[in-house]
Amino acid sequence: MTEKTTKSYDFLFSVAPMLDWTDRHCRMFHRLMTRRGRLYTEMLTTGAILHGDRRRLLAFDGREHPVALQLGGSDPRDLAASAKIGEDFGYDEINLNVGCPSDRVKEGRFGACLMAEPALVAACVEAMKAAVRIPVTVKCRIGIDDQDPEAALDALARAVVAAGADALIVHARKAWLSGLSPKENRDIPPLDYDRVYRLKAAMPGVAVIINGGIGSLAEAKQHLLHVDGVMLGRAAYQEPWRLLGVDYELFGETSPCATMKDVFEAVMPYVERELAAGTRLHAITRHFVGAFHGVPGARAFRRHLAEHGVKAGAGVDVLRDAVALVGERSPAAVAA
Structure with missing residues (x-):
């Protein structure tokens, strides 16, 4: 080493x-x-x-x-x-x-x-x-x-x-x-x-x-x-x-993802692999609840994950559908 x-x-x-x-x-x-x-x-x-x-x-x-x-x-x-x-x-x-x-x-x-x-x-x-x-x-x-x-x-x-x-x-x-x-x-x-x-x-x-x-x-x-x-x-x-x-x-360097929606697009393959390995969706998505704080649709995003992400057999489509409920305004702009 x-x-x-x-x-x-x-x-x-x-x-x-x-x-x-x-x-x-x-x-x-x-x-x-x-x-x-x-x-x-x-x-x-x-x-x-x-x-x-x-x-x-x-x-x-x-x-x-x-x-x-x-x-x-x-x-x-x-x-x-x-x-x-x-x-x-x-x-x-x-x-x-x-x-x-x-x-x-x-x-x-x-x-x-x-x-x-x-x-x-x-x-x-x-x-x-x-x-x-x-x-x-x-x-x-x-x-x-x-x-x-x-x-x-x-x-x-x-x-x-x-x-x-x-x-x-x-x-x-x-x-x-x-x-x-x-x-x-x-x-x-x-x-x-x-x-x-x-x-x-x-x-x-x-x-x-x-x-x-x-x-x-x-x-x-x-x-x-x-x-x-x-x-x-x-x-x-x-x-x-x-x-x-x-x-x-x-x-002073560029970020790997420009927006939270880009982050979620990037995380999808990881979620799919983990689900295939037996990980429950909620074990992953429980860390996502604050991702869109202050953005239109954030509450709907959280509610969708809370209602559907905890179900046995929940798949990556639950996460995709939750992200689709969120508007485009960046949370950083909301907080500025």
């Missing part, structure tokens, strides 16, 4: 790993809107990878590159073994989750609770770096619970960078492990973008990517004045048409 090098430019734009959302069908859909954006899997635990159905969990379409595998775990040996498996499957990056605040994650001693154990996170990074030749990155919060974000983020960042981490992706909020649900942790703790900017200023040689509450490419451009990359989460998933502008606005 050819040795890979990582530059901060490689992380200029990415779509966040999101549980129950960024599966392989979602990523393939997103890839048709941006060639350059980096895509991430849902978080997969080391236990699932080491003991589960690896092909079902890890297989992806080669057109998804660049695509990163996000791991959840805290045992350095298990993480190293899982990272090597991910590399062998062809992933371009291994990312360690140090930001998820769910109870299940906390009980398993991984995710955001690891913000309190920077030495352990560093040991995990060091073990993964020794096992693979692709980049190893860390996604974290600015702190948890009563931690001081200045000290907590600095301690974690310096520990993992010393261990060899290739980049830091920082969700610019605290995670409150006591008192807030995972959903509340996505909105209630206040955003502190300046804290991430200060981290970058203090570590100029480290690739720092900012995440959390970023809703548009215009906002992304403002953040890029201070950090190396921007990661969009819910804005990319719930309003995927925003991704149509990524390659042109951020990379």
